[in-house]
Amino acid sequence: MTRLDWEEIRYLIAAEKSFVLHAPRQTGKTSTLLAMMDVLNQSGEYTALYMGVESAQAARNDVAGGMKAIVGSLVEGAANRLKDVRLREWRESVWEIHAEFGAFRELLSRWAKDNDKPIVLMIDEVDALVGDTLISLLRQLRDGYIGRPGVPFAQSVILCGVRDVRDYRIHTSHNEIITGGSAFNIKAESLRMGSFSQAETEALYAQHIAETGQVFDPAIFPELWEDTHGQPWLVNAMGHELTWKDKAARDRSTPITLEQYRAARERLIYSRATHLDQLADKLREPRVHAVISRLLAGNALATGDMPSDDLLYVEDLGLIRRFPVMEIANRIYREVIPRELTYST
Known part of the structure; x- marks a missing residue:
C-alpha cells in the first residue's frame, strides 16, 4: 500500500469520484487492489468489491457474451468475496429487462439502493477488453455516475489496468475508433502505482536476511538498484534467482556474493521469463x-x-x-x- 497515495484515494472515494489506477504488468497491482478492498471493508464505512473482467476479452464485439461474463464477475464476486448473494437473485430478471446494454448498470444501481453502505467497485483488467464490449461497459458506468443522486449507483468506481483510460483506442464493429477518454469522460483523476524506492527495495531483501540469517554482500544493493530501479517484478525475480534458483544458496548459511548476483542477473535475462x-x-x-x-x-x-x-x-x-x-x-x-x-x- 506504500506505493499508492492512500490519502488521495480516500479523498477521491469520500468525494464520490470515479478514477483510474494503472500500473505495468506483474507489479503487484492485483494484490494491492485486494488489500485496498480489505482496508475499505474493515473501515466499516464502505462495501468494497474487487472484480476482474479479463474473462470477457474473448467476446470482443459480441457484446451480449462479453457483458454476460462481466455481469457474472460482479455477481459471483459479491457472493464469494462479500458473502452477498442478493445479486444472484436479481441477475436473471435484470438481464431480461435491460440485456447487454444496461444490465450491469442496473445491477449496480439496485445493489446501491438496497445496500446499507456506499459501494466502492474496483474493476481490474479493463484494458484487456476490446471493441463494443468495452464501450458498453464504460458507457453503462458513465450513465450510472451521471444519474446520481436521483438514481442510486456506486459511490466510486476505480478502473484498473496497465494503461490510463486516455490511451484506450476502441475499434467498434462499425469500424469507428472511439477513445476511452470520450467513452468514460467522468474520470476525476488518473493514479499510477509506482515502483519501489531504493530504500523499499533494500527493505524487501532485509526481510529475507532477518528471517533466514543469510548474509548478502552489501555491494549487491547498488547493483540491484541500477538493474531494476525498483521495478517490482524484477526486484522479486532477482531475489528468487539468488536465493532459490541457485540451489547452493538454498543452504541459508551460504553467503550471497556479488559474483553470484551477477550470475543470477544473466540467468534471468537469458531465461526469457x-x-x-x-x-x-x-x-x-x-x-x-x-x-x-x-x-x-x-x-x-x-x-x-x-x-x-x-x-x-x-x-x-x-x-x-x-x-x-x-x-x-x-x-x-x-x-x-x-x-x-x-x-x-
Missing part, C-alpha cells in the same frame, strides 16, 4: 517502437518533438523514466530491449 518476453509484444506497437528507437539512438533530446501522450503511454508501461532525464527504465531493460527490438523488426 514471461515478463521479459512480453516486452517484445509492446515493442511492436508503433508509438512504443518510435519512442524507444529514439532513446536507443542515444539522444533523449530527440524525443522532444514526439507527442506527449506517446511519451506518457510508454512511461505508463514502465519502459522508460522521464526524470531526471529521459531514459530506458532500468539497466536490465536497457540490455533486453535492444535485442527484442531487433527480433521484432
Whole structure:
C-alpha cells in the first residue's frame, strides 16, 4: 500500500469520484487492489468489491457474451468475496429487462439502493477488453455516475489496468475508433502505482536476511538498484534467482556474493521469463517502437518533438523514466530491449 497515495484515494472515494489506477504488468497491482478492498471493508464505512473482467476479452464485439461474463464477475464476486448473494437473485430478471446494454448498470444501481453502505467497485483488467464490449461497459458506468443522486449507483468506481483510460483506442464493429477518454469522460483523476524506492527495495531483501540469517554482500544493493530501479517484478525475480534458483544458496548459511548476483542477473535475462518476453509484444506497437528507437539512438533530446501522450503511454508501461532525464527504465531493460527490438523488426 506504500506505493499508492492512500490519502488521495480516500479523498477521491469520500468525494464520490470515479478514477483510474494503472500500473505495468506483474507489479503487484492485483494484490494491492485486494488489500485496498480489505482496508475499505474493515473501515466499516464502505462495501468494497474487487472484480476482474479479463474473462470477457474473448467476446470482443459480441457484446451480449462479453457483458454476460462481466455481469457474472460482479455477481459471483459479491457472493464469494462479500458473502452477498442478493445479486444472484436479481441477475436473471435484470438481464431480461435491460440485456447487454444496461444490465450491469442496473445491477449496480439496485445493489446501491438496497445496500446499507456506499459501494466502492474496483474493476481490474479493463484494458484487456476490446471493441463494443468495452464501450458498453464504460458507457453503462458513465450513465450510472451521471444519474446520481436521483438514481442510486456506486459511490466510486476505480478502473484498473496497465494503461490510463486516455490511451484506450476502441475499434467498434462499425469500424469507428472511439477513445476511452470520450467513452468514460467522468474520470476525476488518473493514479499510477509506482515502483519501489531504493530504500523499499533494500527493505524487501532485509526481510529475507532477518528471517533466514543469510548474509548478502552489501555491494549487491547498488547493483540491484541500477538493474531494476525498483521495478517490482524484477526486484522479486532477482531475489528468487539468488536465493532459490541457485540451489547452493538454498543452504541459508551460504553467503550471497556479488559474483553470484551477477550470475543470477544473466540467468534471468537469458531465461526469457514471461515478463521479459512480453516486452517484445509492446515493442511492436508503433508509438512504443518510435519512442524507444529514439532513446536507443542515444539522444533523449530527440524525443522532444514526439507527442506527449506517446511519451506518457510508454512511461505508463514502465519502459522508460522521464526524470531526471529521459531514459530506458532500468539497466536490465536497457540490455533486453535492444535485442527484442531487433527480433521484432
